[in-house]
Amino acid sequence: MARHGKWRTNKTAVVCGEKRLNWGEFNHRINRVANGLVSMGLKKGDKVSMLMTNSIEMLEIMFGTVRAGGVIVPLSAMVTGESLVRMINDSDSIFLFADKKLLNTIESYREQLTGIAADYRFSVGVDADGWGGFERFMSDSPDDDYVVELTYEDPFNIMYTSGTTGLPKGILHTHHNRFHFAAMFAIDFRIDSGAVNIVTTSLYANGTWLTFLPTMFVGGTLIIMPQYDTAEFLRLVRREKGTHTFMVPTQFKMLLEHPDFDRYDLNSMKIWLSAGSPFLKQDKEEVLNRLPGELVELWGLTEGVATTLKPEDMEAKTASIGIPPVGWDVGIIDDEGNRLSPGEIGEIIGSSSFLMPEYYKLPDKTREAMWRDERGRTYLKTGDMGKLDEDGFLYILDRKKDMIISGGINIFASDIEEILAGHPDVKDCVVIGVPHEKWGETPLALVIPYEGAAAVEDDVRDWLNTRVAKYQRVAGVVFRIDFPRNALGKVLKKEMRAEYATIK
Template sequence: MVGVNRDIFARHADGTRVERVADIIRRRAAATPSLVAVVEPHRSTTFGELDERSSRVAQALLALGVGPGDRVAYIGANAPEFLEVLYGAAKAGAIATAVNNRLAPPEIAAILTDAEPAVLVVDQPSLVPPAHGVPHVVTTGPGYEAWLSAADTADPLVPVAPGDTAVIFYTSGTTGRPKGIMLSGDNLGQALATMHYDMELTTTSVAMAPIPYFHISGLGLALVANLNGASLLLQTASGPDELMTLLSARRVSHAAVVPTILQTLLNLPRSRETDWSALRYLVYGAMPIPLPVIRAATDVFGCQFLQSYGLTESTGGVTVLWPQDHLPPPGKERRLRSVGRPMPGVEVRVVDPVTLQDLPAGERGEVMIGGGHVMRGYWRNPEATAATVVDGWVRTGDGGSFDEDGYLYLHDRIKDMIVSGGENVYPAEVESVLTGHPDLAEVAVVGVASARWGESPVAVVVPRAGREPDEAEVIAWCRERLAHFKCPVAVHVVEALPRNASGKLLKHALRATYARS
């Protein structure tokens, strides 16, 4: 077990600790009402305005009969209205429910049926499925503005306990029917602490993340920006070149990116001529960045890098690969393949997935997470909660191991492990080798049925620009570096790997597609 379960909370400008969602905007507006909270291409919203409009939302909800514990759902793109509904629901004692606006109507209908919201706020009427069953639907724009203008501006100050459910996020459904994850104000107050204390966000910072707010990492950045009085930039880029212009012209100081975008930006010639003086932090996740790329990015951008690992069930990130870890001392370069060490206040274990006994450093098992980040449970699903939260510890389903210095390395989902001819094959190990191939930009390895071996590894790859990978050559290249039973028996070239709206790789989709390879 690594990490210490300490009482660590993010704190408001007045020094009080963050325990309730509504207090984030209340106390920030009291401290800096005229500072800009949200920047869009054609408008901006101050903290004072966001506070007042969220109070109007709260009063409008109360007028509709919404009470403590009722759900208020939002379906739409990142916008100030999402934050208004989030804070407004919190002020009314209700539970904000974030729904993925990229889902198909039947999927949205299933979530609405499960959550049973009293009110649905949506930015496009087409997102509202037929026979949705929601008593009140409000569409952003004129109808939403009329709804707010008829409401009082006073904060209703409905009492809320720190341990009450504040928000519900729905799982991506990669393993079956989406489940509602209940997070409390306490959960969020502790989860925001690391970003709050260690990312140097101030009232002069500009934060940008093209991550949907229905994803915990997207909401986390928005909340910590609000908490610290930073401006939140809500502007999207159509491609890497436009993204580069946006980051520089808007003087973005804190940005969240995926590693492949980072490499793409570096490949643009003008990246070395662009003014990056405002950029202080680039935050990434999902996959490691090779040391040569980190070194090149450090030279070009001149900023610090931070990686985090976590789940919605753990209220987001629980480990951090700190900036100093990104330029490791000689002999410690492998740390860049890790997801860092546990955050302060978080306990992380690697256990035998059957006995749940702790394993020593170097041995692979299942990652478990404890501490104040652990969700309250799954909405109306005690059976799934009991299977996932054991004695206060979240079973992540992720395979991992610690090294002797306490760095955590991920080795696939437990269920993604391939058993080929009685041998365990960890896809992440094979993917790590294949991503070093000069023709490959992205790699995913899955197991498919084999009459002879039970299962065999198959690689699905995205080529680098201008490259045409040869299947036989890629397999031979892998066999030079790994035991043959670990190497793919087939290589499939695709334009893009399937991902959900949160960017999570959909390996079950790959297994279904290539089941008969």
């Protein structure tokens, strides 16, 4: 960042709404955050929590913390105040920044934040009693370069994957991890200093970092959307000459269905990255046929495992989720931990230079998640079921916990969902396992129908059950308005299994 501030001083670094900063200005504000934190007593390794929506200030706090030697803890805007308290306390954070949109989420719980003194809480974009003001904090801090000696082993961030119940689980990444993350995905996604990356998803989510961090790493330009809006995205691509973006499949669908889609020139776009959940076959075909530039699909886990399906492999391996980036690895193991051969189904394991060293303060959970090969190399057990083909391309079948076991037969919900999505009245669908007295579990299909759909639930069930194997037949179809999703649009099947656990 400091080098970009020196050598790309007048080049646009970040844009959000009407606010634009060049690399020189952005670097100076990062310095102000770093100097301000250090002047208040932050030491190398101290944690700084951040509860914010997309903004330039969010990036300033993030990179200012890291420049000062601190560890950034980006918090999800989708969890409750009680869960946020657990995460903040578990992370040992001593500072907290919250913006005006999310301040009320944590305000009534602030006395439960055991590690954060009153003077170390800051509100961003709003004045609030009991909170210091961010702009006052910035104006009191010098913008001189701050230098702290860091090693690759020093922690960079802690990201929480849960925390809704019980103990949260914080994924710790080091500077080594994030350096390789940025460098490897810059290569895979063809991101260079000319990149103009439009951020459409939440900056606290690791999926968003897939393109945002490489863009910052190489000195490109980041266009931040405060929240996703399809019409605004189309305008931004045209106005800013966007070249890269990361979106989840739901966003791609919204984009292609927008009534003004064909009115906008999107030819500046080079790479469209999709991750978070798999494409339905027909949606993927439409993306490939209608969008300019090239599509890249990614499968991965925040812990540090990933594969990408690149444009040159898209036609020949369209059902695959690709191969690992250079130097990374994936494999398949059985329940006893033995490696399986191509074509055999088992749990996916993965290794990379981005692989987390630990779940923060959870050594037992860390050991449970890891697998080591005969050479002592460490892999993560992902919990996803899949297989490799003869060329080494990976195919995802289901989450291990989402696999339906009916009468002793393993049923992969994705196989049923692919067929169900072909019904003309089905806009989106999910298949889950529900309890069955005889078979243990049986599939249940949950469907979001198109507006004005003629079919009723029984019609869709009968249509589907004539097209799947006998053991795959669903017990019923339930129409819904929407599905519960995480920050990146991935359907939360666990919540729906709980909701339908007593269905008859």
